[in-house]
Amino acid sequence: MRPFDDTPLARDGKVLILAYDHGLEHGPVDFEGLAGSEDPARTFEAATHPAVTSLAVQKGPAEAYYPSYEDDVDLLLKLNGTSNLWMGEPDSAVNCTVDYAHDIGASSVGFTVYGGSNHEIEMVEEFRDAQEAARARDLPVVMWSYPRGQGLKNDTAPDTIAYAARQALELGADVAKVKYPGSREAMEHAVSMAGRTKVVMSGGSKTTDREFLSSVKDVIDAGGAGLAVGRNVWQREDPTRILDALEAVIFDETTVDEALARAE
Numbered sequence: 001m002r003p004f005d006d007t008p009l010a011r012d013g014k015v016l017i018l019a020y021d022h023g024l025e026h027g028p029v030d031f032e033g034l035a036g037s038e039d040p041a042r043t044f045e046a047a048t049h050p051a052v053t054s055l056a057v058q059k060g061p062a063e064a065y066y067p068s069y070e071d072d073v074d075l076l077l078k079l080n081g082t083s084n085l086w087m088g089e090p091d092s093a094v095n096c097t098v099d100y101a102h103d104i105g106a107s108s109v110g111f112t113v114y115g116g117s118n119h120e121i122e123m124v125e126e127f128r129d130a131q132e133a134a135r136a137r138d139l140p141v142v143m144w145s146y147p148r149g150q151g152l153k154n155d156t157a158p159d160t161i162a163y164a165a166r167q168a169l170e171l172g173a174d175v176a177k178v179k180y181p182g183s184r185e186a187m188e189h190a191v192s193m194a195g196r197t198k199v200v201m202s203g204g205s206k207t208t209d210r211e212f213l214s215s216v217k218d219v220i221d222a223g224g225a226g227l228a229v230g231r232n233v234w235q236r237e238d239p240t241r242i243l244d245a246l247e248a249v250i251f252d253e254t255t256v257d258e259a260l261a262r263a264e
């Protein structure tokens with residue numbers, strides 16, 4: 001296994017994953033606010049920004065669009081996913097194997113685990129198969145570590161996010177993608193629970209530039225490796241502008257004000 005910093009997922013030890021699996025996870029509603037955002041080519045284009053360390057998509061968009069971008073984009077293939085049409089306890093169908101992901105050009109893989117769901121046992125067993133296959137191919141593994149289910153009252157409570165980060169370490173993920181637990185202190189706790197597993201924040205629904213960049217800054221200050229973000233980038237009219245600001249906060253460790261100025 002390569003050191004994490006030598007993998008395409010990281011740049012200078014930091015991570016900026018652009019996520020575009022929402023067409024499956026949330027459906028067309030996520031594209032309604034911005035005409036053209038439903039076109040995967042637009043987000044593949046955004047992912048050519050030098051700050052983006054990889055683009056996370058499902059198998060279909062990877063097959064159809066990645067061949068046109070393989071020289072400029074690192075592909076993170078999401079191996080499971082569920083539509084919002086599913087009304088049951090949180091679960092995620094495995095729709096791609098590690099070998100297939102590797103064959104179509106992925107340099108890393110992603111997998112959702114809903115800790116606390118009634119389906120946690122099966123999901124963790126599926127994760128085991130994917131994680132071991134990824135090790136055999138030397139592909140880093142990102143766990144979308146999202147505790148949720150009937151029994152869980154608050155899926156972003158600090159203790160819950162710390163557990164999500166720890167679960168990713170225990171199960172052998174290289175990166176834990178977790179929701180923002182609300183403060184820098186809570187993120188520090190999650191980062192310490194994750195040990196050598198890198199922690200990245202999940203972007204969340206679109207907010208103002210300042211609010212979004214401030215949460216990213218908290219993550220970096222807390223020792224997090226960076227961000228895996230979707231809507232806060234590609235739901236903006238100009239994804240390049242916010243990616244310039246993210247590059248400043250994540251890789252150059254600037255203040256939010258400096259990052260905003262750089263994006264003017």
Ligand SMILES: O=P(O)(O)OC[C@H]1O[C@](O)(COP(=O)(O)O)[C@@H](O)[C@@H]1O
Nearest residue numbers: 019021022025202203204229230231
């Ligand atoms: O399960 P949720 O909370 O609805 O969000 C799932 C979505 O959030 C992500 O994990 C991150 O995307 P966002 O930055 O838009 O929140 C996506 O990969 C995924 O489609």
